[in-house]
Amino acid sequence: MSHTATHEDHSAEVRKEVTKVTIILSVLTVIELALGFYMMGIEAAGTRLLIKGTIVILMLAKAFYIVAYFMHLKHEVKNLIMTVCVPLCIFFWFITAFLIDGNSFRNLRNTYDPHYKAQSSIKAEPKEVKHEEKEAKEEKKEGLKLDEPRRAD
Amino acid sequence: MSTTATATTTKLWGGGKSPFDVEYGKLMMWYFLMSDALTFGAFLISYGTIRFSTNGWPDPNKVFKSYPFAAEGVNAPLVFVSIMTFILIISSVTMVLAVQAGKEMKKKAVATYLILTIIGGIAFLSCQAWEWNHLHSEGAWWGMNPFLNADGSASSTNFTNYFFTITGFHGFHVLSGVVINIIMLIMTLTDKFEKRGHYLMIEKAGLYWHFVDLVWVFVFTCFYLI
Numbered sequence: 001m002s003h004t005a006t007h008e009d010h011s012a013e014v015r016k017e018v019t020k021v022t023i024i025l026s027v028l029t030v031i032e033l034a035l036g037f038y039m040m041g042i043e044a045a046g047t048r049l050l051i052k053g054t055i056v057i058l059m060l061a062k063a064f065y066i067v068a069y070f071m072h073l074k075h076e077v078k079n080l081i082m083t084v085c086v087p088l089c090i091f092f093w094f095i096t097a098f099l100i101d102g103n104s105f106r107n108l109r110n111t112y113d114p115h116y117k118a119q120s121s122i123k124a125e126p127k128e129v130k131h132e133e134k135e136a137k138e139e140k141k142e143g144l145k146l147d148e149p150r151r152a153d
Numbered sequence: 154m155s156t157t158a159t160a161t162t163t164k165l166w167g168g169g170k171s172p173f174d175v176e177y178g179k180l181m182m183w184y185f186l187m188s189d190a191l192t193f194g195a196f197l198i199s200y201g202t203i204r205f206s207t208n209g210w211p212d213p214n215k216v217f218k219s220y221p222f223a224a225e226g227v228n229a230p231l232v233f234v235s236i237m238t239f240i241l242i243i244s245s246v247t248m249v250l251a252v253q254a255g256k257e258m259k260k261k262a263v264a265t266y267l268i269l270t271i272i273g274g275i276a277f278l279s280c281q282a283w284e285w286n287h288l289h290s291e292g293a294w295w296g297m298n299p300f301l302n303a304d305g306s307a308s309s310t311n312f313t314n315y316f317f318t319i320t321g322f323h324g325f326h327v328l329s330g331v332v333i334n335i336i337m338l339i340m341t342l343t344d345k346f347e348k349r350g351h352y353l354m355i356e357k358a359g360l361y362w363h364f365v366d367l368v369w370v371f372v373f374t375c376f377y378l379i
Contacts, residue, residue: 014253022246029242033235036378040214040230052379059374063367070249070363072356077174079165084183091194098198102205110208120208124307 021069028062182357186364189326193368196322197375200315209302211312213377216293216300221283234377237280238369244273245366248334252359255352260341263352267338270362274331281324285317293317316376323365323372330365333358 032055039051068074073081110117165172173180204210214230223229251266292299298313337358346352 011253011257015250018246018249018253022242025242026239029235029238032374032378033231036214036231055374055378059370062370066245066363066367066370070245070366071360077165077172080173080175080180080183083173084187087187088190090191094194094198095201098202099205102202105206106208109206117208120302120306122307123305124301 017069021065024065025062028058028065032058176353178353178357179360182360186360189364190368193319193322193371196315196319197371200319200375203311203315207309207311209304209306209308211298211300211308212303215303216288216312217284217377219287231377233280233284234373237277237284238373240273240277240280241366241369244270244277245363247273248359248362252352252356255346255355258347258352260344260347263346263355264338264341267334267341267355271331271334271338274327274334274362278324278327278331281320281327285320288313288316319372320376323368326365326368330358330362333361 035051035055035058039048042048042051073084165174171177171180175183217234218228218230220227220229220233220236247266247269251263251270254262254266288294293313293316295314295317296310298308298310300308300312302308337355340346340354341352346354
């Protein structure tokens with residue numbers, strides 16, 4: 001096999017891979033969007049959490065395809081893959097620890113800060129910004145400031 | 154080819170060559186992208202932490218529901234942002250093709266694909282500019298949040314602060330990516346790479362551009378979908 005022939009073969013191979021990955025990424029995005037639309041009509045917290053988890057998994061799959069194929073990392077030597085991926089494992093701790101911390105902070109506030117809890121359960125009046133947004137830009141800004149005392153009573 | 158590959162892998166740490174089997178610039182680009190990933194990660198995790206620590210949060214489907222030239226009060230959640238997402242994915246694909254054309258030393262194809270990538274980047278930035286402008290006209294900005302929480306309670310400004318900071322930081326990355334790609338295009342057209350005998354610079358610019366796309370995958374999911 002001549003040099004140019006292998007070159008052409010390789011080029012066709014790459015193009016095939018790019019097409020494949022493009023289709024995969026598009027399909028994953030469409031599934032994500034479909035789940036997003038589906039989730040709009042769902043109230044149950046458990047189901048919503050399940051859908052959100054699925055979306056996160058699809059997101060990670062997309063990230064894998066971009067990094068592995070578009071950024072070519074899958075075809076690099078193992079040393080490079082390791083030097084890039086191993087340090088980023090810190091995200092496992094980073095995400096887990098901080099989200100747990102945030103959740104715990106909310107629980108603590110709801111338990112020990114009755115004012116906060118009461119505030120967050122009061123239904124606020126919708127801010128009438130949209131209808132007169134053209135004529136009353138100034139009033140809108142005032143209205144936003146005036147919201148603070150209104151919220152308190 | 155395969156025999157040399159096995160010979161090099163066994164002697165990767167033997168000295169005399171890069172144990173990572175890439176040139177210096179590309180390795181450094183990878184390290185830069187790692188640190189950038191940590192920056193974006195810190196932003197998004199901070200957003201997640203604050204979101205987890207508050208009782209209420211605005212519903213993204215009620216916030217991002219318009220698109221350019223839409224009628225007043227239109228309710229089309231996820232539509233505009235999906236267009237933005239596809240623009241970025243497609244521009245990433247054209248960038249891969251530009252890199253591949255560079256490996257094959259096809260100057261004309263490199264230039265064409267780079268122009269397509271730049272158009273994609275500018276289109277994305279225009280979309281984002283429209284969206285920011287639209288939200289601003291609704292009264293949203295850093296420190297201003299006109300949107301109520303999903304449960305109808307009063308919201309804090311955390312939502313808009315994080316939204317504008319993180320999408321702004323990402324948009325700034327897209328802008329720098331477009332500038333880098335324009336420089337690459339000028340260098341291609343002035344035969345800089347032809348004289349060097351390789352298009353390795355395009356690969357580094359490509360890595361950066363794909364990273365911008367990668368970050369958008371996360372930003373899109375965290376702000377618009379969940």
